[in-house]
Amino acid sequence: MLKGSSVIVKGRAGIGKRTLLGKVREELATQRVCLAPSMSTVKQMAADLAEQVHEAIGLQVPERLIPPRFRAMAERTGAVPFRHIKRNLSREPVADQLALVMQSLKKRDDVILFVEALEVPPTQADFLAQIAEHCQLCAAMDSDNRRVRIQRLLWKFQATVEIKPLVSPVVREWVELWLERHPLAFESNRIRKAFIRGVARDSNGVPAAVQGILDFALTEHAVTRSTLREMEHDAAIYYLDMTPILVIVSVGFMALRYISRGMGMKEMMVMAGVGTSMFYLLLYFGRMMQKRR
Template structure:
């Protein structure tokens, strides 16, 4: 598992820029491929903006909304004052589960009245710390996203403080869920991550400032590998070859780098043969040959019609042979792959 230190290697400037954008009040969307470090940046910047450690329990997987109860109960957050900032971190990836997490957090902080979630009136008279989530979770989970939104929006609208929502993954958001998130954006500041900006969600993306998280540059990737080797005492026959190979194969992806480092750390000693055999999918890029297929197909069809018009039998036969070759190779041409040579 990647440590926070490893995930943020070479990200100081980007982290500072992200903090400035959030402090300006912008909604922010972090974009980039899987494993590039979006979630790590999100957590790091939220911890900068929210200095109270009592709020950080939200980043602990043990405190998640899993069906199984945690071995040790997560610490309860402090009940905020009416003008305080409230931070909500959403670790769930599905839209409905994210809104359940919002409702849970608002209940914990006393911003949301339990009865607005169709819970028994008796809960309204209890302090937030006395409401056990495990006893009400099933009832809250039964509510639709519309019902959850209708409870959440008035609560955050009436809150006089700032509500900051960090979303670990907006990639799976659907066009039908867009309206619910647009309502949230009107009354709370949202910072989210997405591997790609899905079509059909343009109204949502327009409201968010896009911050691309690029792969690590060669120097930062090299420093990360060197740091890991020194901290874990990995025995390597040729350190220079090893570092260069890992950096090249990972293609600047921090998760890919750590995958390779952790895999090789299991070996007692890495020799040159083992180093050269190390591979990672991040070191490959896929070239889409679809446009080539369309052009080649159109050229072959056009040539056959031209041959018919001119009465040129030789040209017609050549076009037929080209069509046969085209059909036999089409399976292999739609997606071809080659290794990247950059570091």
């Protein structure tokens, strides 16, 4: 029985969560019904789920969604190709499409729904929580995802698998094996050893970062000291969440204004006003830089 035994795979970005889910799906494809809809939008998720469920186990389609010219064939064979109902089904509200999906899943206990990332809006999270009542979920989520809006969905997961970064010896062995298949020109043997140490250090054990650095090295005619200084990958960079600090600073300046007004200290009031203005100015430029990225 798969219902009620959902699994969540956690880890930092680039650690290999999606790759792991893909391998698991490949292994179970011959034993279970594996669904993997696109999570780009709620509408796309509903459309993909409807099609995949119909192809795998058969969607319980109301007669009104079957075009009149195909109803006789559907009654005779007990089935209707998805292409014949796709247009009418796409016109249905998303909630109704997902209701048909869940109705079709009720009598099954061998269905697994794979979700590559739980970076989803509240509406999508609510639909996934409902679907989890009728099948097993197997999803990936970044370890730094603290979105309150998906807390209701997280309660549906009974097991957690956390992927840790690779340790330095494993990364070095990976690089050694990679260099055997992709011989690079090094300035010296000392640079070669430094390159292996640098990949292990600069990647922070993140597979995506290791592969990114190795791919970068392939573009170089020869690995030199300057190449070693340029080795980096976004997946290996840790980002500090400054939101709590910004909130504290903002509240501090606001409180300072009221305190200075109550105590009649004009200098402190001016300083608080200037500080507040500078804070909002920095916040504005920070948002502009984020949009440009």
